Amino acid sequence: MLSRVAERLYWLARYLERAEDTARLILVWHQSSLDMPRKAQPGWDRLLEVLGAQSTFAQTPGVANEKNIVSFAFSERGNPSSIISALTAARENMRTTREIMPSETWVQVNSLYLSVARRSNKPLAKGSRHAVLNGVINTCQQISGNLSGTMNHDAAYQFVRMGSALERADMTTRIIDVASADLTSMSDEGLPYQNMLWISVLRSLSAYQSYRLGVRARVNPPDVVEFLLASNEFPRALGYCLREVESSMKLLPRSGRALKLLRSVLAELDATDCSELAGDDLHQFIDDMQLHLQAIGGIITETWLSPDQ
Amino acid sequence: MAGSRIKAPTPYQRPTTGYDWSDYDPGEFYDEIISSPGNGRAAARGLVAYIRKMSAKRLISRQQAADLAIKEMGISFTVYSDGENIDRAWPMDIIPRIIALREWKGLEAGLIQRLTALNMFIDDIYNKQQILKDGVVPKELILSSPDFLEACMGAKPPHRVWSHICGSDLVRDGDGTMYVLEDNLRVPSGVSYMLENRAISKRILPQLFENSAIQPVDDYPSQLFEMLASLSPRKSDSPEIVVMTPGVFNSAYFEHAYLAQRMGAELVEGPDLVVDKHDKVHMRTIRGLEQVDVIYRRVNDDFLDPEVFNPDSMLGTAGLFRAWRKGNVGLANAPGSGVADDKIIYTYVPAIIKYYLDQDPLIPNVPSYLCVNKQHQQHVLANLENMVVKPANESGGYGMLIGPASTKKERQEFTALIKKNPRNYMAQPALALSTAPTLCGNSLQPRHLDLRPFVLQGKNHYVTAGGLTRVALRKGSLVVNSSQGGGSKDTWILDTEAN
Incomplete structure (x- = not known):
């Protein structure tokens, strides 16, 4: 097996996992902000810390409030750890290894990317956050399931x-x-x-x-x-x-x-x-x-x- | 309660309004399927009768089933548009193009004859240059060609074969004669679509396959593998063969991946390969370096090896040329093969066949005029409306003038271009390309087509049974290239004497 192909598969998996994990994080921050009194809430800026993205965020024009940080983590292409960036990279790695991947996983990765990309020019409203982020998590799970269930091990x-x-x-x-x-x-x-x-x-x-x-x-x-x-x-x-x-x-x-x-x-x-x-x-x-x-x-x-x- | 009987339902009858061929009229053109209004050619009678039983609606639904299968199977090609790469579904018309086996046998022999002579020519050019010394082909024509690679002088590849995979384009004129329109001796593409078209039409028209002796095409990947194996410098039972692609952004990437998969070969990119200090080629694998014996390269000469050719190439591998010169790796096609598929050299092919094989060409060339020749040039410029003018070194139908379809302004532009750089242009009379019925909207319409068979030469020869038929989907158009709105058809070589 070619090293280049191995490399792309390895990073494909890393980026998919990153997209899923980031979606999980935003979702939990969102939910706990609904549960807890304001003083006890984990600040949204802590989310940036988990993502290791404080300095990248500092370069964006927005202030560190909920709306901006969620957008930054979800759809900011300038943020290498955002969901859209992870999916872009995952898709590119998959696109170049299509011949050895189960064909339905390409369709899944591609449509997941497209669905997130379509939403990326407006903020992720509170009302739709749960559905959208869960969608990302579920699709990532489906893809891993598909890989584990249909690829040669x-x-x-x-x-x-x-x-x-x-x-x-x-x-x-x-x-x-x-x-x-x-x-x-x-x-x-x-x-x-x-x-x-x-x-x-x-x-x-x-x-x-x-x-x-x-x-x-x-x-x-x-x-x-x-x-x-x-x-x-x-x-x-x-x-x-x-x-x-x-x-x-x-x-x-x-x-x-x-x-x-x-x-x-x-x-x-x-x-x-x-x-x-x-x-x-x-x-x-x-x-x-x-x-x-x-x-x-x-x-x-x-x-x-x-x-x- | 005797006597009360339920009335038997009327049995369902298939509507008898099939396609009666009465409005199908190819006019002055030679049609591949129909010999006279409503009558099929000998090899196509089965098809014509089959379609006669089908309503337009059913024909269309078959076409839709084919389109869907193509999408599902991911058969695509890439076009460049506005700086973006778009993956498009491969356009295939379900009505096949049929050639009788008896005619095909003659064409097959002609294609082998042609490639054999062209390979002897290339080998001569890079070694003794006897044909130039004998004045059969003008020396300056070769030495001024950008496709003549000085670096190849003295090379002696296995079997003295340079172009191992050739795609020659055949066209049929109004009187039914087949001509060679051009030879593609570098990295011809399209063979995967030939194979996929067959896979689709077996799905869509199975009845026709049951009832007629259609020559199979599916053995191409194994024939290709055998041919490549015959180039291996290491005599082992399992030579390491790889397909080298410029990458996913190349318009033929689908085909590269497809052929690698079908041959069980690795699909490599330039950076996957490394040439060691003994001038041997290896690929980087998770096991470490593994020696490569034969490379089916789909990267153009220019980008193959930054040491020898374009130094900025990121698509090639440094040292590949050295390794090939030393005989440590087989390269198909060999660098420098392009010297013989230049559109100017094309006009000398009949003489080349005569010179090396002492035979007359079995398939004729289209009459051609070289603009570098003063008399020819005058003729071309005076008859521009009836000419097809081609630049010597473009492929894919780019930079051409199609006289009958041109505007006055375009003709003026080409007149200037030809006068400025006559070496770069040749012209041919616009042929009355043959037609075949093609599903357009909801009726069958005559559309012009050509044929690209694929010929292999290593230790032995092989010709695909048929090839890729390309069809111009726009009414009256002669441009069949898929990048410019062309479609394709499955091609059946049919043995009419078998049944």
């Missing part, structure tokens, strides 16, 4: 899997980081709403139900952090995603170096009692994990995608 598919898993791991760690920072800075008035905030965090990852089923405890910060970082069962948890990458790598040629790195990161995660992490420790740990994720992405690129031969 050969080398090509492993690159799709690794792309999704790494992007997911990245988003999960970002969300925990911002949420925990939010909590530490929360005023006394906000404290009663602490649980609700963690529930939103879980919801943004579609993890609320799985948490209740898996942890069988009420929502409390240490258990949530542990669940989202270390679970080997919940498919959006960092630990699960890393193992997903590991199992894909094992099926690929020349995986020695990459597997070694991955296993060292997993060992570090396993050796950490995540429920003990809070405040600065948690932030530091997540920072480390983010660097590891970058290194894993780097070694995947070096080994298979654009080997410097």
Whole structure:
């Protein structure tokens, strides 16, 4: 299999996952803004932080209010992490690998892109936000389902899997980081709403139900952090995603170096009692994990995608 | 309650108002299907009778079914318009074009004869240049041609074949004679559409396939693979063959991907390939570098290798030419093949056939006038209204003057162009191109067409059974190119003696 094709599949999966995750985030921010008193609400500017997009937003003319930030995250082409940018990139990667992808997935990606592009010149009104964002999430899920259900689970598919898993791991760690920072800075008035905030965090990852089923405890910060970082069962948890990458790598040629790195990161995660992490420790740990994720992405690129031969 | 019987329903009768051919009139033109009003040619009688039983409504619904299948199967081509690439559904008319096997056998022999001689010519040009020394083709014509690649001098590709895949355009004149209109020896396209047209018409008109001996075309990808394998420098059972495409923005990308898929070959772009210090070509794969034996390249000479040709090319691979010169990789078609499909060289092809094979051409050339020749030029300029003027080095129907359809202003422009750069122009009398019935709106109308068969030459020869029939969909138009509103038809080579 050509490295170029592998590279496009990997990024196709990453961008699709990014579009889905960003839609999840906006939706949760939107919903919690309806639930909570204004003082306890997670500010919309925190959304920019999760997306790592503060400086890009600062270059746009708008002020940092809800309407502008939602548009920025949804349809601003100048924002590389917006849904429209992710879908544009996903579509371009798919367009150039059409011959090896199930043909209906191209139609799905293309029409998803077109439907978002059609809406991109006006703000996403509150009334239609839920339907539109859910539409993005559902279509992305359909596409992953289609890929997993109709593509050969050969080398090509492993690159799709690794792309999704790494992007997911990245988003999960970002969300925990911002949420925990939010909590530490929360005023006394906000404290009663602490649980609700963690529930939103879980919801943004579609993890609320799985948490209740898996942890069988009420929502409390240490258990949530542990669940989202270390679970080997919940498919959006960092630990699960890393193992997903590991199992894909094992099926690929020349995986020695990459597997070694991955296993060292997993060992570090396993050796950490995540429920003990809070405040600065948690932030530091997540920072480390983010660097590891970058290194894993780097070694995947070096080994298979654009080997410097 | 005896005796009360329910009245039997009237059996459904299919309306008998079929298409009676009475209003189909090709006029002065030779029609491929009809020999005289209402009567089919020998090979087309089955088709004519079949259509006679069909109402216009059913014909149209078959056409719609074909259009839908084309959309679903994603058969498309790309056109450039306003700086944007648009993927358009491939236009195919469901009424096939039919040629009797007996006639086809003669054309097949003529096409093989032609390509054999052209390959001997190219090989001679880049080696001894005997034909130039013997004065059969003027030396300055070759040396001044932009398609003559100095860098190829002395190269000796496998089997001494340069153009392995050739698409020659055939047209039929008013008296029924088939002519070669031009040869495409570089990167001819269209063969995937020939294959897809057949797949569609088998879906749409299965009854006709059951009842007549239509020669199959489906073995083209395996024939192509075999031919490419015969160019491999490594003698192994499974040579690594790749199709090289300029990328997704190329108008023929669909075909590149299609052929790669059908041959089970990788579809590569220039940056996927790398030439090592031993001048061997490899592709970058997830397993590391893998050596490539044969490249079916669909990238033009200019962009093939920035070391030798256009240094700004991002579509090629540095060192490819070196590797080919050393015999480490097979390139189809070989660089420099274009020297023989220049529209000026075309006029010498009958002489070229005579020179190398000592045979008369089996398929004639269209009479041609070279504007560089003073007398010819005068004739062309005096008869511009009845001439088709072509630039020597354009393809796709661009930059042509079609005399009978031209305005006075266009003729004046071309007069100036020809006078300014006579080497660049040749002219042919406008032929009365043959027609075939084509579904236009809700009736069958005669429309002009041509035929592009594909000829392979490696260790052996192969000619497709038929080829791609292109049809000008506008009334009276002679321009068949899909980029300019042309359509296509399935082409049936039919054995009338088989049944």
